[in-house]
Amino acid sequence: MAPVPDSDFTPRQNEVLASALRLVVDGGEKALTTAAVARAANCSKESLYRWFGDRDGLLAAIVAHQAAKVRVPSESAGKLTAAEFRARLVTFAEDLLSVLAGDTSLALNRLAISQASREGAPLGRLLLERGRERISTRARVLLEAGRGQGYVTFDDPTEAYRTLYGLIVRDAHGRWLLGQPPGGADADFAGQAMRAIEQFLTLHPPTVTQGSATTRD
Amino acid sequence: MAPVPDSDFTPRQNEVLASALRLVVDGGEKALTTAAVARAANCSKESLYRWFGDRDGLLAAIVAHQAAKVRVPSESAGKLTAAEFRARLVTFAEDLLSVLAGDTSLALNRLAISQASREGAPLGRLLLERGRERISTRARVLLEAGRGQGYVTFDDPTEAYRTLYGLIVRDAHGRWLLGQPPGGADADFAGQAMRAIEQFLTLHPPTVTQGSATTRD
């Protein structure tokens, strides 16, 4: 039961964390004062401190709370045709762009980045381990499945994933983080995703030419 | 002569801004209090406010000050051989990685990102316009010169540049911003640069096979 305990937080605490997340998404870190959280969540500051220790603990809890609900479709990827494999890649790319462009992702990344100068950078590491690492794992599983079928070629899955990431995201994430809204060509996630996969498969071509369903442009 | 007026700041003011930059590089935004700046720069808070208006003005001045000293090698790129063109691309890639991994770049990007939630996000726009835009312009000039000679193929220079950026930087900048130090394979800027250019030229191959100095694998 408890398919995923969300985190080690009680329902009430998760409720409070959701409120806090709303605050930080809307107003940035500056808006995330303990008093504001208490008011927004209808709880007392004393409870906040009892549950999360201090403000940093609250921040960490917010990140953990959100990271816990990053559900990876698990992919399974038992047996795929070449076209299915390609479609999975495109879907992954679209998902990645959607997530990175989302309000919560941007807000949490900004939060973690702004705290990254502090020694240890626990928030950044949390985000890397529970966010990016999960996503990259999903992609690597998919890539290795494709390689097993000869749909794609590479030596190091991590290296291949990083190239894939670069082709999908390019400089968009950086621009979004700096406040430039996803407009213009950015917004066409589907088109960006297809282009990226096209390029990726050009760099890591299949060993067997099967189907060649994709028309070059 | 004042080879470049740095900005519209007096030498003394630039000196103060340099001190402030040191502060923010070392200790993050939290360390950048007006009192600390005044102490580090041996100037009075009153002067800070007279010169820069308020704290936000100071932040903007710091960004402008640093952006002003981003010197682009201008490239000129009059007539290049294929090998020279390729070498220029590799150099650009190495420069880009070096800059992005540098302390000041990371500190200023963190600063601008942490303020990006504020409406208008003036710091982020400043960084985009005076930092990234300058760099991308340099790259686009180079790319168009290469296209003129048939060393590379693309339709839209901006699109091509973004792909180039993605292949060079991949997810490294994001990881660095989150506090993960440039270690392991990341640190090999030269190797990363060569790989990226190799991949880029594979995606945007020359129209004329001249020299073919690079062994494709």
Place this chain on the structure above:
DNA sequence: GCATCTTGGTACCGTACGGTACGGTTCGAT
């Protein structure tokens, strides 16, 4: 009814920081 626990609400404290005022000093202009 009574004790105990948890939680919400409010008041409070200490501090840190943005911003201002003022005295003293240097330095160039006249």
Place this chain on the structure above:
DNA sequence: ATCGAACCGTACCGTACGGTACCAAGATGC
């Protein structure tokens, strides 16, 4: 020599925020 501007150093003020203490209300057990 004198004036005035710019500037440094410091003291000061108001506020906002992190963190704590205290009290009231409901729940639970006996």
